[in-house]
Amino acid sequence: MNTTPTSPASLTELRDAVRDTPGPVVATGAGTAADWGAPLVGEATPISVAGLSGVIAHNPGDMTVSVGAGTPLADLQEVLAASGQRVALDAARARRGATVGGLFATADAGPLALGFGTLRDLVIGVTTVLADGTVARSGGHVIKNVAGYDLAKLLHGAYGTFGVVAEIVLRLHPLPAATRTVALQVPDPAGVPAAGRAVTDTPVEAAALEWVDGRLLALLEGTEAGVEGRASRLVDLLGADAEVLATADADAAWEAHRDAVDVRPDDRAVLRVGVAPTRLGDLLGGLVADLGAAGVTAAPATGVATFTVPAEPVAVDAVHTRVADLGGTSTLRARPAGSAVPAWGPTPSSAVLLRSVAAAFDPDHRLGRGRLAPWLPVPEGASA
Amino acid sequence: MSTTTTAASSTTSTLAREFAAVLPDDCLITDEVGLRSYECDGLTGFRQVPAVVVLPRNTEEVAACVRVCARHGVPFVARGAGTGLSGGALPVADGVVISLQKLRRILEIDVENRRAVLEPGVFNLDISRAAGPHGLYYAPDPSSQQVCTIGGNVAENSGGAHCLKYGFTTNHVLEMEVVLADGSVVTLGAPTAEQAGPDLRGVFLGSEGTLGICTKVTVRLLRKPEAVRTVLADFPSVEAAGETVGAIVDAAIVPAAVEMMDSLAMEAAEAAVGAGYTVESPSALIIELDGPAEECDEQFAEITRICEEHGSTRIHVADSADERARVWKGRKAAFAAVGRISPDYIVQDGVVPRTRLAEVLSQIAEMGSEVGLRVANVFHAGDGNLHPLVLYSEAAGEHDAAEDLSSRIAELCVELGGSLSGEHGIGADKACSMGRQFTDDDMAVMQRVRTGFDPAGLCNPGKIFPTPRLCGERPGPFRPHPLEEAGVISRL
Numbered sequence A: 001m002n003t004t005p006t007s008p009a010s011l012t013e014l015r016d017a018v019r020d021t022p023g024p025v026v027a028t029g030a031g032t033a034a035d036w037g038a039p040l041v042g043e044a045t046p047i048s049v050a051g052l053s054g055v056i057a058h059n060p061g062d063m064t065v066s067v068g069a070g071t072p073l074a075d076l077q078e079v080l081a082a083s084g085q086r087v088a089l090d091a092a093r094a095r096r097g098a099t100v101g102g103l104f105a106t107a108d109a110g111p112l113a114l115g116f117g118t119l120r121d122l123v124i125g126v127t128t129v130l131a132d133g134t135v136a137r138s139g140g141h142v143i144k145n146v147a148g149y150d151l152a153k154l155l156h157g158a159y160g161t162f163g164v165v166a167e168i169v170l171r172l173h174p175l176p177a178a179t180r181t182v183a184l185q186v187p188d189p190a191g192v193p194a195a196g197r198a199v200t201d202t203p204v205e206a207a208a209l210e211w212v213d214g215r216l217l218a219l220l221e222g223t224e225a226g227v228e229g230r231a232s233r234l235v236d237l238l239g240a241d242a243e244v245l246a247t248a249d250a251d252a253a254w255e256a257h258r259d260a261v262d263v264r265p266d267d268r269a270v271l272r273v274g275v276a277p278t279r280l281g282d283l284l285g286g287l288v289a290d291l292g293a294a295g296v297t298a299a300p301a302t303g304v305a306t307f308t309v310p311a312e313p314v315a316v317d318a319v320h321t322r323v324a325d326l327g328g329t330s331t332l333r334a335r336p337a338g339s340a341v342p343a344w345g346p347t348p349s350s351a352v353l354l355r356s357v358a359a360a361f362d363p364d365h366r367l368g369r370g371r372l373a374p375w376l377p378v379p380e381g382a383s384a
Numbered sequence B: 001m002s003t004t005t006t007a008a009s010s011t012t013s014t015l016a017r018e019f020a021a022v023l024p025d026d027c028l029i030t031d032e033v034g035l036r037s038y039e040c041d042g043l044t045g046f047r048q049v050p051a052v053v054v055l056p057r058n059t060e061e062v063a064a065c066v067r068v069c070a071r072h073g074v075p076f077v078a079r080g081a082g083t084g085l086s087g088g089a090l091p092v093a094d095g096v097v098i099s100l101q102k103l104r105r106i107l108e109i110d111v112e113n114r115r116a117v118l119e120p121g122v123f124n125l126d127i128s129r130a131a132g133p134h135g136l137y138y139a140p141d142p143s144s145q146q147v148c149t150i151g152g153n154v155a156e157n158s159g160g161a162h163c164l165k166y167g168f169t170t171n172h173v174l175e176m177e178v179v180l181a182d183g184s185v186v187t188l189g190a191p192t193a194e195q196a197g198p199d200l201r202g203v204f205l206g207s208e209g210t211l212g213i214c215t216k217v218t219v220r221l222l223r224k225p226e227a228v229r230t231v232l233a234d235f236p237s238v239e240a241a242g243e244t245v246g247a248i249v250d251a252a253i254v255p256a257a258v259e260m261m262d263s264l265a266m267e268a269a270e271a272a273v274g275a276g277y278t279v280e281s282p283s284a285l286i287i288e289l290d291g292p293a294e295e296c297d298e299q300f301a302e303i304t305r306i307c308e309e310h311g312s313t314r315i316h317v318a319d320s321a322d323e324r325a326r327v328w329k330g331r332k333a334a335f336a337a338v339g340r341i342s343p344d345y346i347v348q349d350g351v352v353p354r355t356r357l358a359e360v361l362s363q364i365a366e367m368g369s370e371v372g373l374r375v376a377n378v379f380h381a382g383d384g385n386l387h388p389l390v391l392y393s394e395a396a397g398e399h400d401a402a403e404d405l406s407s408r409i410a411e412l413c414v415e416l417g418g419s420l421s422g423e424h425g426i427g428a429d430k431a432c433s434m435g436r437q438f439t440d441d442d443m444a445v446m447q448r449v450r451t452g453f454d455p456a457g458l459c460n461p462g463k464i465f466p467t468p469r470l471c472g473e474r475p476g477p478f479r480p481h482p483l484e485e486a487g488v489i490s491r492l
C-alpha cells in the first residue's frame, strides 16, 4: 500500500512525497493564503511543509539564517530577536502564523518593503524539490554571491509552481534600537501622492510610509537620539497636520494598517496592486466611486496599494485593466470561497518564458496546477 | 585548408551577407584586425577571435542580428565594454559577437518616480552623473564604473563598495527589455516596486549573458544621503582589522561600505595615486557611513571608538569631499596599481562568511608562501567578498603556479561555506570549479532554466556550466557545505 506521508518531517520525506504522489500536488504551509492567486485545478493532493520547521543554522556574526520553509515567520523573529536581529519583513499575515515558505511563494511583504525590499531581496539561498523529486539548491549562505543562476527568484511569487520550497536562507538586519512614527493628516486620497513626496523629499529616510485611515504614517528606525531628531525635523517640515505618535498610538496605528491589508471579507475580493508613484493619484482617484473599492491603503513611495472590491468577475477585471492601463501590476489576494474572479492581469510578454521554463521543470504541471492561470495555462485535458 | 575551416568560412560569409542586409556597413566588422579587438574581455588570458562582430544601433537591429544567428544555428555573445573579469564576453569560435556599444542613450531620468530608463551600453557612472543634478544617484558602484556598461552590470549582477548597505544590481533593476535567443523581444519585470508572478527579471539578472540580450533597462535611483562620513583606519594586523569589522556588525551598525586593504595593496595604490595610505601599516579599513546627519554623527563616533578599541594605529577622517574622493581613488585604483609592484597578476573573486575573514586570509598567505608567490588583498570586508591578487612573473615562468593558486583560493572560499564569486561571475574562468559549489543536480536544474530561455543553446555557450571540452577531468568533486559536514544542515 502506498503510505504517502502528507506531512513530511524531513527533506528526504518531502522529496519522496512530491515524487511519489500521483497527480497534481499542492504545497501547504500554515494555510494563511490558501485562497490567494488563481484557484487550483483538479484534485491536488496537499503536501504540508509545516514539518520542515525551525532554524537550521543561525550565525549572528554573518547576519544570515537558514530555516525550514515551514517555519512561521513570527516564531523565527522571536528567535532572532534574542540576538538583536530580524528578518526585515513585516507582512501582515505573519501574525496569523504564516510560514517563511508561504510568504516567499506568494511574494508577500509589508510596509518595510520601502526600506528593505521584499523576500526577493532578502532570500539568499533556497533548496527546492521539483515535481520529479530532483532536489536543487541555489545561492548559499553568503549575502554576496553570483555563482550560478538565482533559482530563488523563479520561486518567489510562483505560488507553489515550479518547485516545492523546502529550505530558505535569509539575510538579516539588526533590530532598530528605537523607532518613531510620524502621522500626517491626509483625509483625501487625492492628496496621498503629494504628501508622500513631502516626506521622501526630506532627508529623514523613512523605513515605511503608508496611508491608512486618512493618515500618512512614516516609520523612522535608528538610534534613540537619531529617530528623536529625525521625527521632530519631519514634523517641522510637514507642518501643523503632522505629529509624532506616542508609542501606544504608533503600535495601534500600524496594527490598524495590518487589519486593513489582512482582511478576509465574505463577499469581497482583496487586491494588491502596484503602479509608479506618480500614477498612484490616477489609481486612487475614482477607485471608490468607479470600482466600488473599500478599505484602501496605499504606499506613496513604492506605489503599492491594497483594497477590496466586490467579488464579481467584472469588478475584479476592471481593477486589472485599470492598473494595466496605468503601467502597473495587480494580484488577487483573498477571495470568498467559491468565487471565480480573475487572479492575474493581462498576460505579459514574458509568459512565453514562464511556459517554456515550466515545461522543463514540471512538464505535467503537477505543482500548484492552475495557480498562475492563464499566464501558465492548465494543460489540455487536465482540468478535471 | 581543412574542410571544417572551409565550412566555417563559408558560413561566415553567408552570415556577413545576411548581417549586411540588416545593418549599415559601419556596424559590421569582419576584418582580422577589427575582430582582434574583440578577442577577449578583462580576463585577457582567455582569447578567441570571433567570426563576425556586429554593432546594432537599436533593439530591432539586435533582434534582427539574433535572428540571423538563430537561422544558422550560430552561437553569439553579447558584449558591453569588455571589462568583465571572468571571460563572460569571451567570443565563441566561429561565433558572433553582438556589441551593445552603440545603444548608449539615457532614455529618461524620471525624477519624481526616482528611476532611469537606459540603453544597455550606458556607462554605470553616467547614470549618477545624469541623475546628480536632481539630488539622485544610482547605487551599485563597481570600481570599474567609469567604463563598464549597465548591460554588463545586469548580466553579472555587479556589486560595488556601497552594496553592503544598498544591495547589488539585482536589487536596483525594475524592468528589462530582452531579446531572446530566437530573436523575439520580451519585457521582464515591471517599472513598479510591486511585481506579479515569478520574478523572471531576477532570474535574468546575473545570468552572465546566457539567457538573452538586454536592450533596455529601468533602474531605481536613490536620493543622495544627507550626510556622508568616511574614515581610513590603520591596523597592526589583518586580524585586528577583521575583528573591527565584526565589532561594527555586532554594534548593529550597517555602514555604507567597509573595505579592507593589506600592505601590499596599499603600497601599490600609494605608488599609483598617492591616496594618503600608510604604506608600512599591515592593514587598513575604509569605513563609510551615510544617512541622516544626526544618526551618521552618532554612529561615526561609535565606529571611531571601536577602531581605537581594536588597536587602530592611525585614524584619518576624510572630512572634505576632496579628501574622501582621494581615499576612494586609491581603493578603486588598487587592482590596476598592482601592476606597479608586479609584472603580472591575477584578480580572484570569492566570498566567505564574514566571520571567517581572518581565517581565510591567513590560509591564503600560507598557500602563497608555500608556492613562493605574493598575494595582495583589497576587498569588500563588510560582506566577506575577497579579491586576492596573485602576483607573478610570466617571464619567470610562474604563470601556471599563479593560476593554480588563484583557483585554489576560490575553491577554499567554497570550502569555508562561501562562494566562488561575489561579483565578477563564473564565466569561462571558473566554470570548471562550479562542481565544488553545486551538485550535478543543482546545475542540471539551472540548465533547465537555460533550456526554457534558449533551447538551442546559442546564447553565450560555454560559460558558467562546466563542459567536458572546457574542463576535461579537472572539475573536482562536489564537497558538502561545512554545515552539512558538521551535521547542522543536510541536503537530504
Ligand SMILES: Cc1cc2nc3c(=O)[nH]c(=O)nc-3n(C[C@H](O)[C@H](O)[C@H](O)COP(=O)(O)OP(=O)(O)OC[C@H]3O[C@@H](n4cnc5c(N)ncnc54)[C@H](O)[C@@H]3O)c2cc1C
Pocket: B041, B042, B077, B078, B079, B080, B081, B082, B083, B084, B085, B087, B088, B089, B100, B120, B141, B142, B143, B144, B147, B148, B149, B150, B151, B152, B153, B154, B155, B156, B157, B158, B159, B160, B161, B208, B209, B210, B212, B213, B214, B215, B335, B336, B423, B424, B460
Ligand atoms: C579594474 C576593474 C575593476 C572592477 N571592479 C568591479 C567591481 O567593483 N564590482 C564588480 O561587480 N565588477 C567589477 N569589475 C568587473 C566588470 O567591470 C563588471 O563585471 C561589469 O559589469 C562588466 O561590464 P561590461 O560592460 O564591461 O561587460 P562585458 O565585460 O562586456 O560583459 C560581461 C558579461 O555580460 C554580458 N553582457 C554584456 N552586455 C550584455 C547585455 N546587454 N545583455 C546581456 N548580456 C550582456 C556578456 O556576454 C558577458 O557575459 C571590474 C573590472 C575591472 C577591469
